[in-house]
Amino acid sequence: MKSWIVILIAGLIASCSSENTIDEKQKAVDQIFADFQNGMPGAAVMVIEDGEIILQKGYGLARVSDQTPVTADTNFRLASVTKQFTAMTILQLIERGQLSFETSLTDIFPDFPEYGQVITIRHMLQHSSGIKDYGPMSSMDLGRQFNDQDVVDYLMTLDDVDFKVGEKHVYSNSAYVTFTKIHEKITGQPWHEYVKENIFDPIGMSNSLAFVDGVNAVSKRAYGHTVEDNGNILETDQNKWSAMLGDGGIYSNLNDFYKWDQALYRDQLLSQNMMDAMFTNQKTNDGIPMNYGYGWRLETYKGMEIHYHTGSSIGFRNIYYRIPSKNFSIVIFRNRDEGSEFSSLEYAHKMVDVFFN
Secondary structure (H helix, E strand, C coil), rough: CCCHHHHHHHHHHHHHHEEEEEEHHHHHHHHHCCCCCCCCECCEEEECCCEEEEEEEEEEEEEEEHCCCCCCCCCCCCCCHHHHHHHHHHHHHCCCCCCCCCHHHHHHHHHHHHHHCEHHHHHHHCCCCCCCCHHHHHHHHHCCCCCCHHHHHHHHCCCCCCCCCCCCCCCCCHHHHHHHHHHHHHHHHCHHHHHHHHHHHCCCCCEEEEECCCCCCCCCEECCCCCCCCCCEEECCCCCCCCCCCCCEEEECCHHHHHHHHHHHCCCCCCHHHHHHHHHCEECCCEECCEEEECCCCEEEEEEEEEEEEEEECCEEEEEEEHHHHHHEEEEEECCCCCCCCCCHHHHHHHHHHHHC
């Protein structure tokens, strides 16, 4: 009898110790996001370990003008975190035999300029295509926001690339925007519908969407903000690039993102072989590692292999950070125009330091 009492007491002590540890970590995370509270534009933060949400919290406001708080249901514009979904839709077509890694731009668009003959799907996925950035389009006044077709139309007016295909790894929004039009050409289906039917619906991401104004609507939406040096808070939610889909147009929330996280760990949307390819470090023609797979950035931190992607657009800074060897993930969505895209990586590192000190 005494041995059972000892075991019971030991179990209770271990349980209390575990709860205290989680409580201490929550307090440490609260300190990391202290500046996102007290009426400020906010952040949604989640930690997942071994398939369980061990921390989930909203800080501050989803919209300052009406004092709406950030919750686990608040939908943030993912910005470039979208690229992992865009890559997934392309890889699904490859797996189904509707496309290949070696398909060229001119295979898909026969009228594409000659430079498209040597640019393949693989080059575009790994950001080694040399396709020019769509930034110079800013001088054009269309009287509306730019969309993905506008970018393809612009690329078709050009006659060269920035560098030889495969020579460098240079991040390309233009390539990922073009993917949605490639996808539509192959499937005959609008990309926002495809991603809903083939990614969101199968895994239960019922409140996520690729936002197309006038076609669908974002519920429980976080709005982007800028905090000026004098403390004034401006709502800076949209600009001329905000209607593009392939490089940054998906909205999602913590509750839905938990389902995305688990779908990746369980290979629910692609075969294991294709998932492995997605997270394989690609190389330039000279064999230099890119620290990028297909729609995913790669790094080593604290001796652990990491898969992640940041996202930055006007009013938003985000990151999804995975440590597969630990079955551990961090999600951080911020609706504040603050810092570079990689400022989100700094927040992720601070959180990793809390959980793996």
